[in-house]
Amino acid sequence: MTITLWGRLSSVNVQKAVWALEELELPYQHIPLGGAFRGNDTPEYLTMNPNGLVPTLRDGELIIWESHAIVRYLSAEYGSGLLFPVEPRDRTVVDQWTDWTATTFQPAWISLFWLKVRTPAAQQDAGAIAKALAASVKCFRMMEMRLAKAPYLGGEGLTYADIVAGAAMYRWSTMDIERPSLPGVEAWHGRLNERAAFRKAVNVSYEELVGRLAF
Ligand SMILES: N[C@@H](CCC(=O)N[C@@H](CS)C(=O)NCC(=O)O)C(=O)O
Structure with a gap:
């Protein structure tokens, strides 16, 4: 197939x-x-x-x-048993971070990306950027609490929760913004960067999107 x-x-x-x-x-x-x-x-x-x-x-x-x-x-x-935990008690933690990424984390950091990267410099709104940055940092601090104790969002191994949340990391780590020090998140990002699949999929230039609100 x-x-x-x-x-x-x-x-x-x-x-x-x-x-x-x-x-x-x-x-x-x-x-x-x-x-x-x-x-x-x-x-x-x-x-x-x-x-x-x-x-x-x-x-x-x-x-x-x-x-x-x-x-x-x-x-x-x-990827059953690998990216996808078989036990419902293990998998629900993965779903929790996956759904949180869809409803809370990604809307926060995407908003910042649109305001700071996709909006042409002359039209940027510093107040809106500061607000979106604060909302993003709040999310990253939540991830820090988790990642200070576990190597991955779902626990001991990489799961689909790390894929949906970790896809943010190239944009987050390269945007021209003030990032707080978050050792757990940084160590997690380092672990993701060791994976060829992450580097190929996520470490991709967004140059074509800079200053471009059209799509
Ligand atoms: N909730 C959807 C969002 C999809 C989405 O917003 N896709 C954007 C790109 S990130 C898109 O198709 N934009 C129009 C375009 O690229 O022409 C998902 O997670 O798949």
Whole structure:
């Protein structure tokens, strides 16, 4: 069965899917789409993904969109016992950090990224940037409490929670902002950086997005 992934590689949500595919050493076809590539508003694409965003993944007959659903599916189908803890008591901790990333952490840091990186310098609002930075730091301090005690968000091993949250780390660590010292988060980022799959998927230039609000 062939796996196909649609989405531009500069998208953090696409990067989560690429990381999971690479981590699990799955063969896949990649089709750049969205952003400067466009194509996410065609009837063919909307039939697969009515949300009109990237990523979309097809595995045989199955088509899925929403990056966290994609990463969770790949982990369950191809990484059970590795990225996907089998025991519900272990897995719920992974889901907790995964859902928190979708609802709280990513909205905070993405907002900062849009205000600080995607908004042209002349239009930037220092007050809004400070507020978004404070909201992001609050999230990172929560992660610090966890990562000071465990090497990964789910506990002892890498799981899909680290993939969805860790996808933020290239942008967070390279944005021109004041970052507080968070030794647990930094050590975790160091561990992620040791993985070829993380480096390939996440350490990707976002130069094409600087000062660009269009997509
Ligand atoms: N909740 C969705 C969000 C997807 C999303 O916002 N994708 C952005 C890129 S990160 C997108 O498709 N933007 C339009 C474009 O790139 O053309 C997910 O996690 O998959």
